[in-house]
Amino acid sequence: MKNIPVVMIIFGGSGDLAHRKLYPALFNLYEQGLIHDNFAVIGTARRPWSHEYLRGQVSDAIHETHTEVDENDVKDFTSHFYYQSHDVTNVEHYVTLKELAQELDDRYSAQGNRLFYMAMAPRFFGTIATHIDDQHLTGSGFNRIVVEKPFGRDLKSAEELNKQITASFSENEIFRIDHYLGKEMIQNILPMRFTNPLIKNIWNKGNLKNIQVTFAERLGVEARGEYYETSGALRDMVQNHIFQIITLLAMPEPENISSEAIHKAKQELLESLIIPNAEQVKKDFVRGQYAGSDTTFAYKKEPKVNPNSLTETYVAGKVKFERGPIADVPIYFRTGKKFKEKKNRIDIVLKHINTPYGQAYSNNITIEIDPKSRIFITINGKKISEEGIRRENLDYTFSKSELAEVPDGYECLLHDVFVNDSTNFTHWSELKRYWMFIDAIEDAWQKENEAGNPDIVQYAPYRMGPTESNHIFESPTEHWIYE
Numbered sequence: 001m002k003n004i005p006v007v008m009i010i011f012g013g014s015g016d017l018a019h020r021k022l023y024p025a026l027f028n029l030y031e032q033g034l035i036h037d038n039f040a041v042i043g044t045a046r047r048p049w050s051h052e053y054l055r056g057q058v059s060d061a062i063h064e065t066h067t068e069v070d071e072n073d074v075k076d077f078t079s080h081f082y083y084q085s086h087d088v089t090n091v092e093h094y095v096t097l098k099e100l101a102q103e104l105d106d107r108y109s110a111q112g113n114r115l116f117y118m119a120m121a122p123r124f125f126g127t128i129a130t131h132i133d134d135q136h137l138t139g140s141g142f143n144r145i146v147v148e149k150p151f152g153r154d155l156k157s158a159e160e161l162n163k164q165i166t167a168s169f170s171e172n173e174i175f176r177i178d179h180y181l182g183k184e185m186i187q188n189i190l191p192m193r194f195t196n197p198l199i200k201n202i203w204n205k206g207n208l209k210n211i212q213v214t215f216a217e218r219l220g221v222e223a224r225g226e227y228y229e230t231s232g233a234l235r236d237m238v239q240n241h242i243f244q245i246i247t248l249l250a251m252p253e254p255e256n257i258s259s260e261a262i263h264k265a266k267q268e269l270l271e272s273l274i275i276p277n278a279e280q281v282k283k284d285f286v287r288g289q290y291a292g293s294d295t296t297f298a299y300k301k302e303p304k305v306n307p308n309s310l311t312e313t314y315v316a317g318k319v320k321f322e323r324g325p326i327a328d329v330p331i332y333f334r335t336g337k338k339f340k341e342k343k344n345r346i347d348i349v350l351k352h353i354n355t356p357y358g359q360a361y362s363n364n365i366t367i368e369i370d371p372k373s374r375i376f377i378t379i380n381g382k383k384i385s386e387e388g389i390r391r392e393n394l395d396y397t398f399s400k401s402e403l404a405e406v407p408d409g410y411e412c413l414l415h416d417v418f419v420n421d422s423t424n425f426t427h428w429s430e431l432k433r434y435w436m437f438i439d440a441i442e443d444a445w446q447k448e449n450e451a452g453n454p455d456i457v458q459y460a461p462y463r464m465g466p467t468e469s470n471h472i473f474e475s476p477t478e479h480w481i482y483e
């Protein structure tokens, strides 16, 4: 693997994301030789850490995520880390940062390449982008920036942030990260759709009854009440992860598998995304909040949550496109906190057919993303030694050893940033459409809230979310496959 020279600057170097995800992922890329001798990482944050302290933290992060490591490798890897105490609003601090980056560039022969990573509270993204620009932090080689979610909180703020970032970076240098696009089973959707005649040929309105995307979590908001109050399930999960998955499920076949062709096909689809009006929002969307029980707090009682909060911890809804291979097929989604279990899955439901055997089951194709990586297709066959039809699963499950080979989503995506492959990142044209859809729902909800009749249901924790979501289906013969 090619050794890529670079100076990487992580804004939010003392944070949870850097510790849990970025440092272990970078270490794996170092072990593979993608970054090796010619790289330096500057971690920045407000805390007054030293280089040594950061190196200790990076070493801890590696030991917490790896069972066996070569201590010499850890030592060499962490020696490439530098810490710069940094107040993102202080212009002078960018001058110091720029000098340090240049010094490290010389020391490690990084060829003027810079990689910026925004891994801190999103309210600072715009400020950082502005100062990268006005203090000319970009290098003389390649320049790339990775931006964590959320990218704005509505279309207007996303446009503003995009303007700030595009002052220094062009669209192909901006990597808007969505960690779901780094998941193995999500990356499997397009190959599965377009390499199997069995699947490709039925992927149309004539054969598909609906598609159902469920992203369920057992955890509540935990310590993230403050952030979550500004977000809610719709912005936290639907605007990004769920919409990207829906796009992969509904997009037309790309001309080839280059990043350009894939984004082009996505864009083509998204131009035909149907934006719901207030009436449709009322009918096709359900918002909910988890209630409490003997053993667990209600959302409203979580730390840093407004006791009268109208923030949704659950949302279910319907998406449709006017064009594309499954134009007009309803795509239902639901996501929520405090479900009975962690489960991310996609159910593709085929229409029933008339059979000479009488009533048979329809086929469903299920893609399970978490906790297992698995695809299974329900299939009908003859009952053994008796009349009638039975249903079995055709199963494509990852073995234990295959699972062990699957890299973490962040490792995969960071790798892509280093090799300049933006296939699995969100393009501005996609993000824009997603926000248009989300804004329509948020506006309708806001109006209900202001009129004093918010339609938000409370749901029992550790079950399947509010039963009201059973009413969003277009026909009485439809229901959630995963129950």
Ligand code: BG6
Residues within 6 Å of the ligand: 217, 236, 237, 344, 370
């Ligand atoms: C994040 C959300 O983007 O995704 C969290 O902010 C959520 O609220 C998380 O818990 C779920 O990700 P995963 O990979 O654990 O399914």
